[in-house]
Amino acid sequence: MTALLGGLLGATLVRLGPGFSVDERELDSRLSQESRQAIRAERARDSNIAIFYLRYLAGLVHGDLGFSRSLNRPVSELLKERLPLTLGSLAYGVLGGVSIGLTLALVTACWRVPGSNIAPAFLAGACLALPAAVIALLFLWMNVPGRWAIALVVFPHVYRYGKNLLVATYQSPHVLAAQAKGLSSSRILFAHVFAPAAPQLAALVGISVSLAFGASIPIEVISDTPGVGQLAWKAALDRDLPLLVNITVLVALMTLVANSLADLALAAWRLEVSRETA
């Protein structure tokens, strides 16, 4: 329901944006007046958002996701070709970014050596300061797949939040008490640090999916990866409404699924912890 509402709102935003009803083909000086009228009429078909969306929903019931004007192909075909590639990139990007970020956060939060946070902080800062397009180009130059560029975009966020979270948790009274009682570092880490920080870490994983998708757009455009990110960019430039609506619904679904999975995992963790303590 949320995803479909997202589709409607997305369609409305596109419709209200400037340049919706125009087509680049109109600038071709070779076209006759009748051809221009035909192009305008084609565009005008989707100008009533309510009718467009009802038509879209009716088609959705039959598995018809509409037709992309900019690419001249059914949307379902386009998504079928491109989705696996993007999902793969996102999986690499999120897992890579979260792994690198959390590992560095843990090392920084735990290490005794003063100044051990300088290198990770510098790396995170550099990755934050560089546009995703520049990171993607750098990877292209080094012949490294673009999906690892997504990991570099995601990890600074995970690192910063994770580090602050873990450090703050380590300062909690119960952790200090556990340390005073002489519990081992690993037990403190898993039972007394991760457990209370788990909800926020889970939320972080969920947010990383949105971040990763946002980063995938410039990265796929730069690396010419024929994924959904590249499709989204093209659709936005061409104001391709059927394509944009479907991508919005897809992104909403992915965000919902990612966050729901994170919440479910958290609930399972809590259940496990409460069983142990009981």
Add this chain to the structure above:
Amino acid sequence: MKLRLRIARIRIRPSLIKPGRAAQQIALVVLALVAIASLFAGFIAPSSYSEQFRDAISAPPSARFLLGTDDLGRDRFARLLYGTRVSLLLAPAAALLSTLLAALIGGLAGYLGGRWERYVTSGIDLFLSLPWLFLLLAARALLPLNTSPITSVAITFLLLGCLGWASPARIIRAGTRTLTNADYLVQARASGISGFRLFSRHLLPNLRPILLAQFWISIPVFILSEANLGLLGLGVSEPLPSWGAMLRELENYTAVLQNPWMLAPVVLLVIVVGCLQVVLRTEDQIPC
């Protein structure tokens, strides 16, 4: 005898000067220097940011042009200084706005719990998936064509601030949920403190680590967003410089290899963001 005892006592006490405090002071000084340099750009920079020296296109650094010139013969050093004003003023303002909105919405959702939390969470997920780009395009379309570049970019950053709350709101919501069951809050609630006071005086301050992390991560994110939006005409208009526009030049990687001084905005941004992190940190490293 007495003196020795005193010294012994001093030795036993933990060190009064934390290493972190020195770093914070240095970071503050660096930030102040950058801010002052940008404010006094008119006096420091040898030329205007828009003046074109058409006989010195893409010139290397020299006594005349400290960081060389760009493709139009404009002094890079001057543009960096003036660009610092735009980016250092507007990006933190947008970051502050998005953080406050995230704190309010995420915090309330986590605090209230139940169905309110569910509605807000769904709303956040929905918000994250919408193509807000078109709102930005519509906003630009509504502005008069002769709007000054600074007004136009200020509006862009304002909108970015209003749109950038959703991701951190989710994390703040999760953090709030954890805190609502904390002993001190249960005690406070039991002692009859009102909901608003509980939220503002006891809950929000404990969310500081997350809020601060969100704040200073957002600054480079908004600077880069402004750069990316420049591809759609939503960034800073010429000739006004910004870090974002200068960062976009890095896409020409061969030029960067041949002219490494083009990395100056990146270096400055990393320094500023790093200093902000040091200044805003509230913890010391805790050994495992």
Add this chain to the structure above:
Amino acid sequence: MLRYASDAPFRSRLGNTRKISLSRDRKGASRALIFSTALLFALTLTAQSTNELRFCLRADPKTFNPLLVEDENSETVLYLTGGVLVRLNRYTQELEGELATKWKVSENGRRIDFELRPNVLFSDGTPFTCEDVASTLRQLMDPAVHSPQADAFRSANGPTESKCTGPSSVMARFPAPVASLAARFDQVGIMSARSTHKESAVLGPFTVAEYKPGTYLLLRRNPNYWKHDSNGKQLPYLDSLRLDIQQNRESELLRFRRGELDIVNKLDPEMYDRLTAEMPRAVVDAGPSLDWEVVFFNQVAASPLPEYKRRWFRSDEFRRAISDAINREDICRVVYRGHAWPAAGPVSVSNRFWLNAALKPPAYSVNAALARLQRDGFHRSGDALFDRDVHKVEFSMITNAGNKLHERTLALIQQDLAKLGIQLNIVVLDFPSLIERISRSFNYESVLMAFTNVDLDPSDQMNIWLSSGAQHQWNPNQKAPETQWEAEIDKLMQAQAAAPDSKQRKAYFDKVQEIVAEKAPMLFLVNPNALSAVSANLKNVTPALLRPQIYWNVECLAIGSKLVSQR
């Protein structure tokens, strides 16, 4: 000698065994020689069989139907696979027969008769006949088909007749004269009337073999291609073309440097210079292209501009002053790095026949500009310019975002106009927003745009020069010409479209160019050069100005002697 001395102990030890080992060595060496020769031969054979040309398309082609082509990428595929009756030689700019050996235009440009080449087969083996041409034309002229190719023939409403007039001859008659009728057939790919394969049965040098959307398009040589070289060898020389779908210019350039691509079309000046430094033999500057970079002002009566601004933009002297104040040489030198020519008007210097050679680009002169403005009632006060009603002269100029050349050009123009006291506000908009402003809402003041010209003939520009035209950018779709000079241009353009003689047509169009230079409805800034990169591996390359610049003679291109397997 030294070696001999040092070998001496070994020689004395080896002694008898040396003869035996030598004979073994000789056998081993000969085996090695035979093996390596065989390997080399095999590699050479392999190299010859992967005789493939590689370059990029910016996006997926929207269609493989030759009659519905309207985007550049589909046009590329059409050029490589489609068989046409006549072809404009991109190098000599002369019309040459392809599937037609002869043609004749009659009835004042309404009728054309073709004599077709015999013994030609489609790629699927079906014979090429006059019925294929007639059927293609009937489909093309179907009112439901809206494409630039179709519209090029529609000079008036009414039915089109096309039929076989003999076993290998065909005619087509149009309701009204069509300017450059024969040359129009350069864009019409002939489809088979009988083949069951429809779009995939082609008459061009290559056929579509594989297509992976978003990734690549593979074309293989047409085994039934009719053309042979002077030695009787069947063309094309190449076995295949691989067209990778690649939008990003930087990665395209990177791949060219690595030897993964053979051609890069439409290099921008900065990339051209970069490549020149590293691979000077790979770059090609074919000279000024047919494209324009222009500025025009909003002269639409119904536009939401304040009246005083509309008065500025409608003033000939104001527009000429702006034109005089823009330093075209600097734009060529700074923005295009010397790879552009100042433009005098709507015809590039490369368009030798249609150029009005008497016209020169406006000379840069701030004083001349100020003099014009003063004559028009403007005056300078301090650093600012004011009109007769004391309105400060300030206006915006829009251009499309993401185009660095345009953004830089605007920055230069802004500085140039500042010398007159004019404040120019630069606004970059994404392309759909820009189109909406200039063609629907007319909510703009001035624009910097690029126009791509694919044809030499100015008849393709009718919609621009006719006051009723939708592309009459500064004031489109006029019911009647609002100025005397626009009425004059209307008459001249219609006259040149109807005139049968090309010299007469040129005379008319020369006059149009003179009026445009005098009235400056569009300020022509520069004609950018046609820049490309070509691998040294590629043979028989003759760069031309007209698109496609490098592979216009694709059937004659060949990969050089370097082993392809080394790629």
